[in-house]
Amino acid sequence: MKKWAKALIICAVIAVVAAVITFSVMSYLNPQPKKWAVEGDGKIEEMDYEASLQSLDMMENTWQTAVPQTEIYKLITEHFNAPLPEGKTEKKAIVIGYDGCRVDSFRLLANSKKSAVNTLLNDGGEAVFSYCGGVNYPAKNIQDTSTAPGWGSMLTGVWADTHKIYGNGMPKEIEPRTLLLSLVEDKVIDSSAFYVSWAGHFSKKTATYINEKNYIEANNINANFKRALNDTGTAKNVLADLNSENCSDFIFLTLEYTDHNGHGTGFSLQNPKYVNAFRNADATGADFIDAIKARPAYDSEDWLILITTDHGGINKSHGGPSFEERITFIVSNKAIVE
Ligand SMILES: [Zn+2]
Numbered sequence: 001m002k003k004w005a006k007a008l009i010i011c012a013v014i015a016v017v018a019a020v021i022t023f024s025v026m027s028y029l030n031p032q033p034k035k036w037a038v039e040g041d042g043k044i045e046e047m048d049y050e051a052s053l054q055s056l057d058m059m060e061n062t063w064q065t066a067v068p069q070t071e072i073y074k075l076i077t078e079h080f081n082a083p084l085p086e087g088k089t090e091k092k093a094i095v096i097g098y099d100g101c102r103v104d105s106f107r108l109l110a111n112s113k114k115s116a117v118n119t120l121l122n123d124g125g126e127a128v129f130s131y132c133g134g135v136n137y138p139a140k141n142i143q144d145t146s147t148a149p150g151w152g153s154m155l156t157g158v159w160a161d162t163h164k165i166y167g168n169g170m171p172k173e174i175e176p177r178t179l180l181l182s183l184v185e186d187k188v189i190d191s192s193a194f195y196v197s198w199a200g201h202f203s204k205k206t207a208t209y210i211n212e213k214n215y216i217e218a219n220n221i222n223a224n225f226k227r228a229l230n231d232t233g234t235a236k237n238v239l240a241d242l243n244s245e246n247c248s249d250f251i252f253l254t255l256e257y258t259d260h261n262g263h264g265t266g267f268s269l270q271n272p273k274y275v276n277a278f279r280n281a282d283a284t285g286a287d288f289i290d291a292i293k294a295r296p297a298y299d300s301e302d303w304l305i306l307i308t309t310d311h312g313g314i315n316k317s318h319g320g321p322s323f324e325e326r327i328t329f330i331v332s333n334k335a336i337v338e
Helices: 003-029 049-052 071-081 103-111 114-123 149-155 180-185 211-219 229-243 257-265 270-294
Strands: 090-098 125-131 192-196 222-227 250-255 301-308 329-330
Touching: 003 114, 049 180, 071 090, 071 301, 071 329, 090 270, 103 114, 103 229, 103 250, 103 270, 103 329, 114 125, 114 270, 114 301, 114 329, 149 180, 180 192, 180 211, 180 222, 192 229, 211 222, 229 250, 229 270, 250 270, 257 270, 270 301
Parallel strands: 090 250, 090 301, 192 222, 192 250
Antiparallel strands: 125 329, 301 329
16 A cells, blocks of 8 residues: 555544544533423524513512522521421422523423423422522622622622622632531531532632632531532432432532523523523423432422522623623522512
């Protein structure tokens, strides 16, 4: 065989091997989860945002009467401090977070194939509008409509004027403690778990809860902060916990599908990738609820199940003061509005 022909074959083989390796690595890092698209996705009618929110008839309140996202803290605290209902022997709670999920995504629920939000509502739960940023729209927000301040306000029950998490990359002091730490340290519960894939939570020097994670480890507190590479990994970690006999009493998790696709291709129902991201997040959330209901001890456990988001989004970003970024949601398997 001619030298140049040999060289050509070797080059071709190397190219194919390189392509296979690249594809495998990319699939591992950024897996394409199951598709839950339904007929009509990608053809969602564009609506004025206010009209869009008004069309959501599953909501118990209006966006004008939205509750602060710190309500999450209150709901969990009240749940664990309330007496056990008749026939129950153990309290449990989970917060299923869809990062960067615009509340108008609820327009997609009418024809979802598999949805955690629909499951909770069908089981007698409630959905409400909530807000991030420290104050409801249209007053100027006091903290960024970003990831760290949003989840931080839910986990500590206060806004940035107290927790000082004004934006991402600002490590919180130990105080105010998150529920993941305080509930366990104060012996309200035995264990908690924080499942994420975003490194900004507790996996780098500038991460929001890096000080708290170090404190938890130094003091042998039973709060498990676990980061996976992606949402598939997070789901695996959550399911392994839920499927274990003595699962964590309080689980807080975030899925990045919606935020990731919003930044990449646009926070919009006219964007099929964003629609698919919501479908994937909500189907994954439904897997968690299925796992909870399948627990052998489920009948004797008193579960509070919450679904929420840290902020909305507009175009390809968030952090700012727009209507689309400010209004969020809380869905619960129990009554939220008294
Ligand atoms: Zn976020």
